[in-house]
Amino acid sequence: MxxxxxxxxxxxxxxxxxxxxxxxxxxxxxxxxxxxxxxxxxxxxxxxxxxxxxxxxxxxxxxxxxxxxxxxxxxxxxxxxxxxxxxxxxxxxxSLEALAQDAAEDARAAGHEEFLVLTDARRKEVYWARFVLAPDGPRLVAGPGVAAAERLPGLPAYGRGAGIWADHLARPVPAFAAAQxxxxxxxxxxxxxxxRGEALPADTAPLYLRESDAKVPGPRKKALA
Structure with a gap:
């Protein structure tokens, strides 16, 4: 393939x-x-x-x-x-599965059974997903979501989101602080x-997780007489 x-x-x-x-x-x-x-x-x-x-x-x-x-x-x-x-x-x-793929070898060597991957969501938040490390690689167990870093569980955290908000996380992994x-x-x-024998998803709908900053303008207000 x-x-x-x-x-x-x-x-x-x-x-x-x-x-x-x-x-x-x-x-x-x-x-x-x-x-x-x-x-x-x-x-x-x-x-x-x-x-x-x-x-x-x-x-x-x-x-x-x-x-x-x-x-x-x-x-x-x-x-x-x-x-x-x-x-x-x-x-x-x-996309966070790509980060989990990169983090898996380090997580296994460090003995981590579960870990987080984080990217920068701006607005003082991160996009996150939680993975468990199975014998055949990482498996998603929670997420994706968007939240402030300090609200996430105290698991090893990989990715640029963890690098940006390292001071707000319990266990950021410095070697992956810039990973995207x-x-x-x-x-x-x-x-x-x-x-594994799993079919690849056919769904390509984007995971925005929150509303766009751009808004459709409302109706024009009438001027006062």
Whole structure:
């Protein structure tokens, strides 16, 4: 199986990942303001560099967040458009599973049976999910959610959200203080699921978790006579 993976829940990223869990190529931009501009060229370069046409893919996989409105929409819209144009299946996976994939080896070495992964939700909050470390990898047991860091349980906490709010958490993991979800790790999480015999979700609805700051203007008020 060959997956084109996209994630824009934090940084804009793309990757080619096999069903055996091999990352053939990847791209990640540190700029969180240019997701729409960089994703399509990155995909083109990845495919061209590996001699892959869109129709050769077995599926497109996209991270569904949680994340901010503008960035998250860019990745999901790109994934939907490419899957439609190439007539290949489209799958969605919660972006925090990518962080859990990255954290699992460290958590196992440290003897952590459960852990949190956190990304920055702004407004003095974090996006969070809680995982238990099973023999075949991390499994989601709670979340995703959005909350102030001090309201979360005192478990080891991985990810940039934990780095930003380390002083408000019981057990932040410093080595992962800058870690963000990436398309390559999302693809590895998907490969782990398929090895377990689990089908990849077809739902690509974005996980915004809270309302947008943008509001539809109300009716114009009449001027007083």
């Amino acid at each position: 060959l997956l084109l993976c996209l994630d824009s829940s934090a940084v804009a990223s793309a990757a080619l990942v096999t069903g055996a869990g091999e990352v053939l190529g990847s791209f990640a931009s540190p700029d969180t303001r240019s997701h729409a501009e960089v994703l399509a060229p990155a995909v083109r370069e990845l495919l061209t560099g590996h001699g892959v046409a869109g129709g050769d893919l077995d599926a497109v996989l996209v991270g569904t967040g949680p994340g901010p409105f503008t960035g998250l929409r860019a990745g999901i819209a790109t994934a939907r458009a490419l899957a439609f144009a190439w007539d290949v299946p489209l799958h969605g996976l919660m 979800p990436t398309a390559s790790s999302l693809g590895l999480a998907a490969a782990r699921r398929t090895v």
